[in-house]
Amino acid sequence: MESISIIGGGIAGLALAACLDESRFDVTVYEKRPGLPVVGTVLAMWPSAQRALETVGILEDVRRCSPAVRSGALRNAAGAPWISIDGADAVAVSRVDLLRLLDAAVPASVRRITRRVDTVTSGPDLVVGADGVHSAVRRDLWGVRTGARLTPYLAVRGVVPVPVNPDHVGEYWGRGDLFGIGPIATGTLWFASYRSEIGPTGINVASTLEEVRQRFSEHGPAIRQVLEGATPELSLAQRIWTTPLLRSYVRGNTVLIGDAAHAMTPNLGRGACESLVDAVTLAGLLNTRPRAEALRTYDRSRRLRTQGIRLASSAMGRVALAETAQPLRDRLLAQAGRRTARTAVGTGR
Template identity: 60%
Template structure:
């Protein structure tokens, strides 16, 4: 039997991870990517244990750990910086999106063909076509119909990196009225992000304008937040509308399959989008390496659809709570009560050892 032709539409996290995992002895792989070069700016991504196992199978976990940062703890905070609920992050590794993409790119075999340019429709004739082209996936719309088109949320995401590591007492996510601000260490600097309702977009957003809006919006927050935003520059920041995908019952149709955000784009509130994209890619690659196409796709749907759709829904619910406007006092009171109970339980556990 000859080589099986696989077209991967999209050279982001999911597309590169799949290209790195497919057996070059079985597959003739082409990756189509419209981006001419790796991004220079990107937020820090938290790699949960499942994603770390996927990175290990690809062969780059050690490199990710050496170039990333260990995430130990943070807190959900009030705008003033008061910790309301401690969050443990033991075992998590933080890595910038550009660095992760670069490492994934180095893991792709030299036999993989790269095609640069925008893809308006997937090329015909492949044994398998993979939609790894993100939330606005051309592949998903072509094969799942216009009802599957991405949907804009009311929220803008503004994020970036500034010099200097944050103090441990400032790390975490600040929940205000209809807005959140996050702060975490990132390779010797500080990774920050903000999200709030905005009329900017939904197309290309002017980063300088978004930064000015963000500074005004968070002017009443803690000194740590204001200092970070004062340092933020358009060159080291991104601003874009948050989009999501509608629910899908299957990620494959015929010889077409979706991975990552093309199948289950979610709001960033759980920090799981990149992780699940990696897990998708490695799971699909392993199945294709070992099983006939129909069996591999059936097993992939069984492994990944329910799990990722649950996370998509949970992320949306968390976003609704975090960005609540009218229910803020109730929400914050609940967080404080939960925080007290967690602290008490931790103290009792410590005295019982």
């Protein structure tokens, strides 16, 4: 049997471990955290990610966790809707539930080791770097110049344990900031982003939450209502990091997947989706082809696509968090919303 060491037990690492052929591979997952998280954002599962979840065998379980409210709107800071979003066919899941389901899908034959890995050593036939944006695998083998890139933006998110108001669901774009409200099984999820000098490490969640309340105090009442119920215990705060462009996701007997390969800003909601697709693609190739061929094919099929999405997400982030161009952006979105509404009326939809 070939030995595979997966460094990182997040979305990408667990999905890969769940899909590898246990009759062919001796798999070990290394994860520094001893348990699963208790707070996390809601992740929209695009069709490609849904197909990946079906391959893992948990799509129906994810659907059962998907919130009943699946529509919302893109809004201005005051809450007036620009464009309605119909998500009737969408599948969404909290990161907490997704990790729980992926964790349960991993075969018992996979060894779990709770340990931080800072240096890649020889031994396994294949090492998979699934250790996120601050990947030690990438830094060790691809070089220090491939270290994570700090953006000027802060991401704060949390859960309020009261049912979401369906009329408030959506993203609110202000001047240099954005706020989101969405449904989860346990209540209401919220998230906020804006430029900040906080961090990048040692961020105090309680004081950051107070800064968020101050920052959004002049925004719409829906935002203020959610923030009134937010608590540090059910909130997270972190700076947003990305990865640089990589010429290859493969180096010798080591391969990168997920955020270790292509961490992106969250503005398109594609990071988790592409991590899942990475994992099932790599597993399918390793299960059916010689290792060298499988790695070459994975790199060709995934690198250009994920780097393109990474760049598109960054561009969307600049639009969503626009400052000097915010008035023009708002006018264009308002016009687009009116055109969409007239088209819907004209077609009887």
